[in-house]
Amino acid sequence: MAQEITIHRSCAKCGRTAVAPELGVLTGRTAEGTAGSRGQMTCNSIWFCAPCEASRRAEDTAELTTSALRWLAKGGTLAAVVLTSRHNRTHALDALVGALWGRPDIDPDTGEVRMRKAGKGKDGEQLWKPARVPGAYQEMLGARAFRNTVGPAVGYVGMARNPEVTRSEDNGWNPHLNALVFLGGHLEGTPANGRLVYVDEDGNGYFEPGEGRSCTFEPPPEDLEAWEDWLREFWQDALRSIDPAYTPTTECERANCKCQGKGHGVKVEIITSPDDEALIRYLTKNGDDKPVRSETVAADVETARNAASEVAYTSGKDARGRRSMTPFQFLDRLWAIEREGLDEDEAPGYGTREQNRGWWREWEEAMFGRRAFEMTRGLKRHTDLTEDDVYRFKELHKAFVAGVVLTADAHGKVAAAGTDYAVIEAVRTEREADVPTLVTDAGGRADHVRLVDAGGCAEFTESLSEVMKAKAKTRLTEAEALLRGMERVTCPKCKGLGHLEEFAAIANGSCFSCNGNGWTYGEPADDSDDDEDQEVPDGTRREA
Template identity: 30%
Template sequence: MDPASGVIVAQTAAGTSVVLGLMRCGRIWLCPVCAATIRHKRAEEITTAVVEWVRRGGTAYLVTFTARHGHTDRLADLMDALQGTRKTPDVPRRPGAYQRLISGGTWAGRRSSDGARHRDREGLRDRIGYVGMIRATEVTVGQVNGWHPHIHAIVFVGGRTEGERADKRVVGVFEPTENGLKEWQDQWRSVWTGALRKVNPAFTPDQEHGVDFKRLETERDANDLAEYIAKTQDGKAPALELARADLKTAAGGNVAPFELLGRIGDLTGGVPEDDAAGQGSLEWNLGRWHEYERATKGRRAIEWTRYLRQILGIEGGDTEDDDLDLLLAADADGGELRAGVAVTDEGWAAVSRRALDLATVEAAEGTDGNTDPAAMGERVREVLALADVADAVVVLTSGEVAEAYAAMLESLALRREEASARRRRENDDQDDDTDPAVLEERARRHLARRVGTPQE
């Protein structure tokens, strides 16, 4: 993150070790390391949101959406049908079945000629008190039935709201009527199957399996989710079901994408096919992984409806930058740091080239129970000597570790601020392409970059 600061390998009070100061790719779809941390943090957010809403007296549902699929269907086509197409310079974005659920007069209500929405013109969202939802997309694949993308959503209902968009707020809660809930569920099932049928009749699920609703009855239901998030591999707790796709072993002969990756690693590493986890040949797994990479590019794995976070008082966002911030926060959440070593930028580059980064982390943890900073530093130096960079290590006490990491974060924040200011200047340059003063100033900057000094 900060070449001037290098990297800090620190030992926690729990006896584990963390590496501070490394940028992460943050690819939730493709990176097992980053995905595990991001999804864990997202699951914590989801649990907090559900607990808060149930505590207020609201109602939440876990809703699962699926499409019919076969072994010849392309993942990109199925994802387009569910999530919508991605916008390109030449082709406008086309909504998917998911976007159709929360659009139209039946759902949103109809306005009268004066622009107001009277009670007799209310839509389904008003009758059930729809507040918003959190959507997560999961993908599995099998040799028999092919790709199986599906959407899990936690839907918050039973809220009385005032205001629109950024000013929207909850002013009360109520229990939706049974007739209202049935009307809503029937409507979503009808819209979902109809939208998929319009894209491709072969994708049309039956009414029983296309959309599944599970109500979260009590605050206890929501609180119990936290017990499963970190330790359950294939649990059905709603927050886990929503966010922790990285932990799942797919059912019905299917495998999750990271299981494809694991089998690829085993087979290319010399493990016999019968002993490697997963299914299929190396060629089949590589083909499916490459297709998965292309189909998920530019898509969000987990997304909250707009303004839901502010309504529930949950900070953060769903962008790639927000994912990177979660990774940064996770690095700092390792607990109390009792000792560490600082490794220079050049030193860590040499460690990585020699593939000694894991050995360095293990040396910081130690196996002999000796937590003395000097002993830890000596263990790390022995590893770094293999990369000829033993002199690139500085042993730090607990206070020095915290101080060094704070300085590193401050440097990162400053660079982000400078980058943001630079982007604002560049956007300002594009605001008016005809103003002579703007054109002249832009020319001066361009020439200054090319020759080093402004020119007439």
């Protein structure tokens, strides 16, 4: 459904277009019983495309789970934190998310994004990038007390954070930030550039913890409580300074409220490991996939995995109740009404068709270009997360034991009919023989379906790799030929150097990322004396 109503061109083509039409699209099943497709275009959008979102969230969850487990194994402490603001139905989503995690710095007179210096390019020219107004989250990370007083007291070493947005019928948009905070570490230097060190009873530090030594400690309960109190007060003040209407509560008199009387702006849950040695053995079993025997370790693993999933896998979750929805549930409701023919009273969720389409458009406009899951700098190093642990693309390279190959036309037919997921499910459950019927029901031809075994899957994958390498080489050659003799031109919106026109069109005429490293079609910038000291939106001046 997203492909039909999205304003983003790449998302509209995701899953519907074969990247190598001469080969078609392979849907295969792995030995573990999972299924997936290869050979179709993907947009990799974590905000606006449900399949790509699910894939990326799985990667993020796996990496964060590994980091969390290793931190618990070291004897560290985790704090699962939720940060939000006061909100109601009158508040626009873009304004709310800007208050929480920043927004572009817009000049009120011109309506243009102000620019700030971004260093020098390879040839010495001044580079510029859009300026941003920090939100409450950025203010928290930059607070002197957080860095120099509160953080060291609880052993702050970093955090992973991810925005989540729901919309309720009663209170409108509800953006909040899920974070997993890593506490209990001794740091030499800053979290971004420092190193974990062992500290003995006399306060002496050593860079490499030795045998039997731990570079973490258990923060005293009073320090954890002081850290939580500081966070609540700071978060309230930060949002109040942005807009008093967003000020969250720090007290609650509601009976049996899950906030325990602490208010609804900040929620903190502390996670520790009661069985370090067994957990360490579990984490260092070197590929041994035997099940965990210790009940306490199993509980630790499950706790860490749940905490990681809560942080990393958010926008794909179901909101609570019929009267609260995630953005992807807008699409579920539209599908039920427009495709399945259900009345609005019978379809899941709430709101009219027009309202749900409008809310989806507001979601796309507010979240475009924003970061999703992110670990603070240095955290992967502190939790010993290496390239070998990175989940990304591991699923992509799993071998298929059987599957089906659809021609580009047949794949396009089932994608347009919305039955491409039925094809995946048929392959996953070893019902490949049902796929020709799914194709004919979608208006395609049964002879455009080819059943393949493990050898056929491997052959398709190898051919696809060769085709994509050849296409990449061709594009590179064409780009090099195109750029020869071209002049740099000024992006009319960001005053930086633009990108190729096809990318500029996506950003409504501005260069795609506005970082001054690309090219665009057009006349070269005017080198007359009038432009030698050209103004940029933030009032500073740059060399032509």
